[in-house]
Amino acid sequence: MVGEKSGDEIIKHRMMEHWDDDYKRYQEKHKISENLVHYGPNCPTEDDLHLLGDVRGKHIAEFGCGGGQCSIALVKRGATCTGIDFSRKQLEFAQGLAEKSLDAEQRGRIQFIWSDLERMDAVPDSAFDIGFSAFCFDWIQDFPRLFAGIRRKLKISGFLVFSLGHPFYKCLDEQWDGQLPPKLKNPYFQREDWEEDEQGRAIRYKIPTLGDLFSFLADAGFQVERLLEPEPINSKGSVEAWDFSDDYPPEVARYVPVTLIIKASVK
Ligand SMILES: C[S@@+](CC[C@H](N)C(=O)[O-])C[C@H]1O[C@@H](n2cnc3c(N)ncnc32)[C@H](O)[C@@H]1O
Numbered sequence: 564m565v566g567e568k569s570g571d572e573i574i575k576h577r578m579m580e581h582w583d584d585d586y587k588r589y590q591e592k593h594k595i596s597e598n599l600v601h602y603g604p605n606c607p608t609e610d611d612l613h614l615l616g617d618v619r620g621k622h623i624a625e626f627g628c629g630g631g632q633c634s635i636a637l638v639k640r641g642a643t644c645t646g647i648d649f650s651r652k653q654l655e656f657a658q659g660l661a662e663k664s665l666d667a668e669q670r671g672r673i674q675f676i677w678s679d680l681e682r683m684d685a686v687p688d689s690a691f692d693i694g695f696s697a698f699c700f701d702w703i704q705d706f707p708r709l710f711a712g713i714r715r716k717l718k719i720s721g722f723l724v725f726s727l728g729h730p731f732y733k734c735l736d737e738q739w740d741g742q743l744p745p746k747l748k749n750p751y752f753q754r755e756d757w758e759e760d761e762q763g764r765a766i767r768y769k770i771p772t773l774g775d776l777f778s779f780l781a782d783a784g785f786q787v788e789r790l791l792e793p794e795p796i797n798s799k800g801s802v803e804a805w806d807f808s809d810d811y812p813p814e815v816a817r818y819v820p821v822t823l824i825i826k827a828s829v830k
Contacts, residue, residue, distance in 0.1 A: 571704060575679065577764045578702060582650035584762060590630050590656055592809075597635040597664050602697055602726040603822030604811040605795040609636075614724045614789065614826050618642040621692040624716055626680050626725070627699020631657025634673055635664055637695070643672040647686060648699075649679045681708045688715050696725035698822075704769055706776070710783035714829065722828040723785065729792060729823040733770050735815065745815045776825065785827035792820035 595601065600609035609615055615623075619641030625634045628646030630653055637644050638661075648654050654675045661673050678685045681704065694713050703709050713723055733756065736748040749756060754775070756768045771779065773790075780787055795816040811821045 574765075574767050575681075575704065578766060579649050581760050581762070581764055581766060582648075583652040585760070586630070586650055586652040586656060595630060595632040597632040597660060598639065600633045600636045600640075600695075600697075602793070602824050603728075605813055605816060606726070606793050606822045606824075607796060612791070612793075612824070614791075614824070615693055615695065618693070622690060623693045623695055624686065624691040624713075626694060626696040626713065627702070628657060628675065629653045629699070631660055631673075631675065633695065633697055634675075635661055638665060638669050638673045642693075644674075645686070645691070646673070646675045647678050647680065647683065648675070649677065651677060681705050681712065683712045683716065686716055689718055691717050692721055693717075694721065694723040694725070696723075696727075698726055698728065700725055700727040701768060704767070706769065706771055706779045707782060710779050710785065714784045717829055719829055722788070722826060724824070724826045726822050726824045729820040730770050730772055730776075732811075732816075732819050732821050733768070735819060737810075739812055739815055743814060744818050773823070776823075780825070780827050784830050786830045787825060787827045789824075789826040791824040793822055793824065795821065 600615070602608065602612070618637055621642045623634070623637055623642045623644045625644060625646045628634050628648050631646050634644040634646040634657070646654070646657055654677055657675050661670060665673065676685055694717055700709070717723065731751065734747050734749050734751050735745050739745060751772060754770050754772070756770060758766050758768065760766055777787055795813050
């Protein structure tokens with residue numbers, strides 16, 4: 564019962580409902596490729612960045628896998644993947660896509676687990692060589708808890724690669740008025756924003772600064788190896804991977820980085 568939940572749990576419950584309601588629009592609009600491992604809008608893909616290395620034979624956990632496209636692309640490259648998400652609708656979509664786009668041998672190397680990333684009891688510990696996530700941590704409410712959980716799921720030799728919306732970009736008004744340079748809306752140090760979804764639900768975004776992210780990772784036992792703020796590219800591959808150009812106008816992206824990518828290894 565929603566009435567019995569604490570404030571944070573009510574917000575989390577709303578976010579799950581949001582994704583169950585929104586998954587169809589999200590998948591239809593963005594037509595995400597299951598052949599490419601994407602990081603963000605107009606952003607180079609893994610084929611350009613090579614942050615994961617040779618994934619053949621590796622066990623990969625994808626945190627916030629959504630429709631499963633990146634996990635499927637990684638399985639096609641020889642990995643064994645576990646996609647984790649808290650939207651049952653996204654996971655149903657992912658399962659259907661895996662059945663359509665993978666052969667029987669490949670299907671044996673993919674599974675999906677329903678779980679909140681901040682409470683991953685259903686996911687085995689010390690099981691993964693690589694943790695991966697694309698544009699999901701924007702929804703995370705408790706980063707120290709998230710990174711401590713991920714650390715437990717990785718092997719000692721493991722590493723984590725994730726992308727999320729750049730915290731500086733989140734200072735801008737999301738409704739661009741066509742002016743350049745773009746106008747700031749929020750202070751960089753606000754660390755939180757609220758938005759109403761299409762159903763009128765109030766969604767809370769936690770927005771760590773770059774420094775916060777670095778500290779959260781270090782405190783959870785990670786060492787940051789790479790930090791990327793890719794400039795927008797308009798190659799066919801980047802648009803094919805994940806077409807988000809309506810939401811992130813390339814003109815604005817030339818002023819302020821849209822995507823932040825971090826690679827961190829277990830200390
Ligand atoms: C913007 S989508 C990204 C999905 C996928 N990585 C992609 O690139 O298409 C964000 C995803 O994160 C999931 N998500 C958000 N918060 C979560 C949480 N706390 N635990 C598990 N999944 C979460 C949502 O259900 C949604 O599928």
